[in-house]
Amino acid sequence: MKLLLNTTSPYARIARIALEEKGFTDLATEFVDPWADDPRLLEANTAARVPTLVTDDGLVLTESLLIVLWLESERPAPSLLGVQRRAALARAGVAMGVIDAAVHTLIGRKITDASFDDSPVGLRRRRSIVQGLLRLEADAPAYASGTPDLGAITAVVALDYVRFRFPQAAWMPALPRLERLAALLAPRASFERSRPRA
Ligand SMILES: N[C@@H](CCC(=O)N[C@@H](CS)C(=O)NCC(=O)O)C(=O)O
Numbered sequence: 250m251k252l253l254l255n256t257t258s259p260y261a262r263i264a265r266i267a268l269e270e271k272g273f274t275d276l277a278t279e280f281v282d283p284w285a286d287d288p289r290l291l292e293a294n295t296a297a298r299v300p301t302l303v304t305d306d307g308l309v310l311t312e313s314l315l316i317v318l319w320l321e322s323e324r325p326a327p328s329l330l331g332v333q334r335r336a337a338l339a340r341a342g343v344a345m346g347v348i349d350a351a352v353h354t355l356i357g358r359k360i361t362d363a364s365f366d367d368s369p370v371g372l373r374r375r376r377s378i379v380q381g382l383l384r385l386e387a388d389a390p391a392y393a394s395g396t397p398d399l400g401a402i403t404a405v406v407a408l409d410y411v412r413f414r415f416p417q418a419a420w421m422p423a424l425p426r427l428e429r430l431a432a433l434l435a436p437r438a439s440f441e442r443s444r445p446r447a
Pocket of ligand 1 (some may be wrong): 260281284296298
């Protein structure tokens with residue numbers, strides 16, 4: 250099985266963490282630049298986006314949460330929905346809103362320049378990032394040990410990505426509970442190996 254990914258994408262990180270937590274240790278990782286129309290990526294995924302997963306029998310799966318869905322049906326244990334399924338799904342939705350808004354801000358800068366951040370749409374995206382993180386902070390998932398659920402995975406991926414892309418942002422709120430969760434999960438191999446890096 251092969252995962253096409255890059256080192257920065259929060260979507261690819263979700264898929265990578267999920268695969269590792271499910272025990273797919275024989276996974277081959279192929280690093281590609283989705284913005285450079287890498288032929289390997291284009292051939293597998295018409296949208297030329299990461300993550301793209303190619304299974305051993307040739308099934309091509311795209312979209313981070315569809316990959317998680319496939320994993321849940323393919324290998325139910327350990328479950329990534331945990332014991333609080335409803336809460337895990339609700340939190341994952343909030344975290345994906347943060348991730349989408351952060352990625353969209355980076356894409357906005359590609360279309361215009363850094364002034365995108367202060368445009369009406371850019372400010373709307375920033376609001377989504379801040380409000381989403383505050384909501385996750387108010388309802389931070391409890392984690393003690395073992396396989397984290399999708400709510401915890403996506404919350405930490407969102408936090409790490411925002412910190413990575415917007416270091417020292419003055420608009421970043423204090424998030425002590427999320428920071429604690431991130432610190433608890435940071436040493437796990439799946440999180441450690443996939444930390445975003447330029
Ligand atoms: N909804 C998709 C989003 C994937 C996505 O947008 N990946 C970005 C990297 S962060 C990408 O490959 N972008 C290239 C492009 O948009 O052309 C998912 O959940 O996997």
